[in-house]
Amino acid sequence: MGSNDLPRGAVIGLGMMGRHHARILQSNPAMRFAGAVDPGGDRFDAVLDGARVHATLDDLLSAGEAPDFAVVAVPTEEHLPIVRSLATAGVHVLIEKPLAATVDEARAIIDVCAEHGVVGAVGHVERCNPALRELRARVLDGQLGDVFLVATERVGPFPDRVRDIGVVKDLATHDLDLVRWLGDAPIERVAAQTQHRMGREHEDLVLVTGRVENGRAFNSVVDWLTPTKVRRTRVLGERGMLVADTLAADLFFYANAHVPTGGWPEMQARRGVAEGDMTRYAIERREPLAVELEEFVAVLGGADATKVVSLAEGLETVAVAEAVLASAASGETVALTGSAS
Ligand SMILES: NC(=O)c1ccc[n+]([C@@H]2O[C@H](COP(=O)([O-])OP(=O)(O)OC[C@H]3O[C@@H](n4cnc5c(N)ncnc54)[C@H](O)[C@@H]3O)[C@@H](O)[C@H]2O)c1
Known part of the structure; x- marks a missing residue:
């Protein structure tokens, strides 16, 4: 696979976790970086090219080539609205743990991913x-x-x-x-x-x-x-x-x-x-976080889906x-x- 064929991943939320995802997405040879979103900007200087940090998801989605997948690293209570927007745009999602703040929100995330046919997984990185x-x-x-x-x-x-x-x-x-x-x-x-x-x-x-x-x-x-x-x-x-x-x-x-x-x-x-x-x-x-991202990307490429933590398992937790x-x-x-x- 040439580097242009590698999946492009964005990071939504450049906080404590998102900055590490951004570092890996920019350096790991199995994936490419598709930009980041944080209304608070890049407070940890995680993104090498400042032009790739956007204030809103709409800005990211309208800025050239859309991401194939996104890591959702916003506060847990905001997972559902962000996943809804990403899934609607056909973007696969790796969602930081816990999947959601409530069972109802977790179910809604599963439904919206299924409705739009996107792959979803949960970042239970301890595994x-x-x-x-x-x-x-x-x-x-x-x-x-x-x-x-x-x-x-x-x-x-x-x-x-x-x-x-x-x-x-x-x-x-x-x-x-x-x-x-x-x-x-x-x-x-x-x-x-x-x-x-x-x-x-x-x-x-x-x-x-x-x-x-x-x-x-x-x-x-x-x-x-x-x-x-x-x-x-x-x-x-x-x-x-x-x-x-x-x-x-x-x-x-x-x-x-x-x-x-x-x-x-x-x-x-x-x-x-x-x-x-x-x-x-x-x-x-x-x-562990690099392994998690590599395995998610592998699943997007057709690898066995049991390599990642499913949304159903995230809901169960x-x-x-x-x-x-x-x-x-x-x-x-x-x-x-x-x-x-
Ligand atoms: N896997 C782990 O070990 C682990 C560890 C810590 C946190 N987490 C999870 O990661 C997620 C983020 O936690 P954190 O500690 O990084 O939080 P954080 O508060 O440090 O960072 C969250 C970031 O999201 C940004 N944000 C808020 N709303 C946004 C929006 N609508 N669009 C884009 N960005 C937005 C904030 O400005 C902030 O920079 C949570 O779900 C948390 O549970 C996982």
């Missing part, structure tokens, strides 16, 4: 983290044997910018997507507690426990209140535990030791698991986030009905 990809491959390969727990921790200081949503929809949607992806089944039920400590309208801490449909348990701890940043995912099974640190993209395996008990089954049962060897794997570390908030509000366990999909 492109090399440590988590390796972890999942090893779980699917049976390294842990029977898996019974997925546990995630995503805590740290508040990123100092205005938020239109709370920590459940903004940050815990990473975890809820990972639980479904690593747990290999939809989330079936959740029980949650939240805290509001920063004086904002929305919650800033959440603890969730729950179960996925194949019976595996999960828990997630997510906040904007902890004075150090932790990003840890562990999967526990009958043969040991895999732990991913997604900040460093490190993956560790803690094996259960085999301690002989001389054919004494009661003693084996009483002793439980013993501490065995620990291994840190050497893995290739590519930038928003529905689980709403169930988490409902549980925290009521104090009850909330069952997911499956009506999201």
